Amino acid sequence: MDRRTLWSNGAVAHISLQDEVTAERFTDGEVRRVTYPPLASLCKSPMGNRDREILWGQSFNVLETDKGWAFGYALRDGYAGYIEAQMLAPVEAQATHRITVRQTMALSVPDLKATKAEHVALSLGSEVCVTDTDDKWATVMGAPHTLYIPASHLTPLNDKEADPVAVAERLLGTPYVWGGNSAFGIDCSGLVQIACHACGIACPGDSDQQMAQLGETLDPGTPLQRGDLLFWKGHVGWVSDPDTLLHANAHSMSVVHEPLQAAIQRIAAQGDPVLRYARLTRL
Known part of the structure; x- marks a missing residue:
């Protein structure tokens, strides 16, 4: 097992x-x-x-x-x-919302200019329990006290996004971190998972699990489209458009757009051909 x-x-x-x-x-x-x-x-x-x-x-x-x-x-x-x-x-209360921007700050007071306010950096995908909102701030349960987050940085937990690539693109420039799952550092499978989950698509954590479970396999030569996935041994990336790959990778040590064919050739030259092309059935 x-x-x-x-x-x-x-x-x-x-x-x-x-x-x-x-x-x-x-x-x-x-x-x-x-x-x-x-x-x-x-x-x-x-x-x-x-x-x-x-x-x-x-x-x-x-x-x-x-x-x-x-x-x-x-x-x-x-x-x-x-x-x-x-x-x-x-668990004192169920989460109600998630962070939808790349990063936000949760403050101890609802005042952007309060220089002595405590602040907590939160990543895209973090979950919070909102207890109150106004036009500008959402009040959330924190540890050990109440925190305040810009209301525009949140969406209800059950609201699903339509385009996983658009979610992943919010993390462009994020440093590559092996095993990372956040805007503070992320790896290839983390980038796939955080985008899938924002869209309500079940997704395992590691690239080999994702290769085995995600989407429908495309026949060789099928024209690629936005949202398709390419799998290598130990690596995965999003198709941003038919000519562009979006992935977190150790070559650039960040999340980048890279010309698709150049990426395929570069990785193949290292001894790793593409093992699977897949299309998410939800798209």
Whole structure:
């Protein structure tokens, strides 16, 4: 079984796996939210390497907490791993909105000129519970106190965008970070996932999972269109238009537009041909 989607570490497992794995204890878990700004690393083991990141306000089902580390899985995609327990808090209220701009600042007072106000940087895709709004500000539940976000930077959680490439393009210039999922640093699969989720498209976390699960495979020679995906071994990118690839990559160390055929040839020269062309069925 793939450990990334296996909700068990041997000591504890999710109750749905009771007839499938051996564990000392089975549990439904307890849903928590990331409240440590602006995100938390999801690691393959306690104090281990980062696999992915979970943004402020997003949910994590905790199956066990031991020595300061919580084992469980992200509700957004089922990705299993460990998060520092101090970065999680009980769910006091359900998230109502998400950040739709590349980055925003959550302030401790609703005043742009309050130079002594505390501020928390939040990424595109972060989730918040809005308790009040006016023409300019949204009041949100924060940790440990109320915060204020420009209302124009939010949209209701259930409102889905129509164009995942337009979402991904908001992150142009974002630094490349292996395992990154935010506007502060992102990798190729993170760029695909954050855009898909904004459009209501289910999407796993890593590029090999995405290659196996996303869209319909295109026959060789099919004309490409905006929103198609290209997969290589360990890499994925969006087709921005028939001549342009949009991807987070270690060649430029950022999210960039790159001439499509030039990118295909450059990556092929490294020994990695395109393995799959895919079209998202929702588009």
